[in-house]
Amino acid sequence: MEFLFDNITALGALTAIALGFGALLGFAAVKFKVDGNPIVEQIDALLPQTQCGQCGHPGCRPYAEGLAEGEEINKCVPGGEDTIRALADLLGREFVPLDEEHGQTPETKMVAVIREAECIGCTKCIQACPMDAILGAAKQMHTVIADECTGCDLCVEPCPVDCIDMLPVPETLQTWHWDAPKGIGNRPGELIPVRNIA
Amino acid sequence: MIQVEVAYALPEKQLIVPLSVKKGTTMYDAVVQSGIADKFAGLDVDAVPMGVFGKAERKPKERVLEEGERVELYRPLIADPKEVRKKRAAKKAAGEE
Numbered sequence: 001m002e003f004l005f006d007n008i009t010a011l012g013a014l015t016a017i018a019l020g021f022g023a024l025l026g027f028a029a030v031k032f033k034v035d036g037n038p039i040v041e042q043i044d045a046l047l048p049q050t051q052c053g054q055c056g057h058p059g060c061r062p063y064a065e066g067l068a069e070g071e072e073i074n075k076c077v078p079g080g081e082d083t084i085r086a087l088a089d090l091l092g093r094e095f096v097p098l099d100e101e102h103g104q105t106p107e108t109k110m111v112a113v114i115r116e117a118e119c120i121g122c123t124k125c126i127q128a129c130p131m132d133a134i135l136g137a138a139k140q141m142h143t144v145i146a147d148e149c150t151g152c153d154l155c156v157e158p159c160p161v162d163c164i165d166m167l168p169v170p171e172t173l174q175t176w177h178w179d180a181p182k183g184i185g186n187r188p189g190e191l192i193p194v195r196n197i198a
Numbered sequence: 199m200i201q202v203e204v205a206y207a208l209p210e211k212q213l214i215v216p217l218s219v220k221k222g223t224t225m226y227d228a229v230v231q232s233g234i235a236d237k238f239a240g241l242d243v244d245a246v247p248m249g250v251f252g253k254a255e256r257k258p259k260e261r262v263l264e265e266g267e268r269v270e271l272y273r274p275l276i277a278d279p280k281e282v283r284k285k286r287a288a289k290k291a292a293g294e295e
Contacts, residue, residue, distance in 0.1 A: 116209060135212070143212065
């Protein structure tokens with residue numbers, strides 16, 4: 001009789017523990033639920049946000065989601081080598097050179113320029129521009145805001161009168177800058193080793 | 199207060215002025231407050247057509263702005279769209295023959 005009683009006690013205790021932890025887990029699952037994949041945010045922060053679509057996705061965020069699911073890290077043309085290195089660091093993958101299929105990083109920065117004498121004010125380029133870098137409305141002159149233009153050339157194709165040229169940004173005293181140094185510390189996320197000497 | 203922008207663009211000089219304005223400010227008021235007319239010679243804020251993000255607005259003095267909107271001041275076209283289209287059609291026809 002006593003043997004049976006012990007068994008029931010043990011069973012009861014185990015059931016109570018199981019239910020207790022079950023409830024705890026259930027509560028935690030609801031309370032600490034994470035919306036979306038947090039790594040996507042981090043990846044998205046490394047992408048250049050030009051929304052140019054050259055990677056085959058409609059924008060940077062969809063590519064970030066693709067990357068989180070294991071897509072190749074070498075599809076971002078505007079980001080170039082620096083972005084690939086930063087992604088490799090973040091995701092713990094090997095560095096791979098830019099996939100030429102998606103385009104080449106132009107050596108010089110390009111900017112779109114509209115030949116005004118031919119613009120018919122159709123707004124097609126404005127709708128194509130991911131950066132809102134073209135100012136204009138229907139039957140009004142369209143003008144590229146050079147500082148906002150990333151040179152992605154998405155506006156060239158939609159223009160029905162072919163009046164948009166991609167021109168290299170002229171190097172003036174205002175636009176000239178030192179090239180980033182090659183070597184250690186020039187990539188995002190890479191720390192410059194510092195040694196303190198007493 | 200809400201954040202808006204006022205923008206005007208010439209081929210060689212473009213300007214976007216960020217601005218914080220009171221809620222209920224109209225497009226026209228924002229343009230005046232931005233002082234953009236002082237930066238471009240010959241820009242008359244009373245006559246220039248304006249719009250928000252590529253859409254022209256007929257009555258800029260009545261259109262109330264919302265957070266994040268960009269007021270744009272437009273310039274007229276140089277080409278006559280009909281002429282350009284005619285020319286293109288003629289060119290195409292000539293090319294096909």
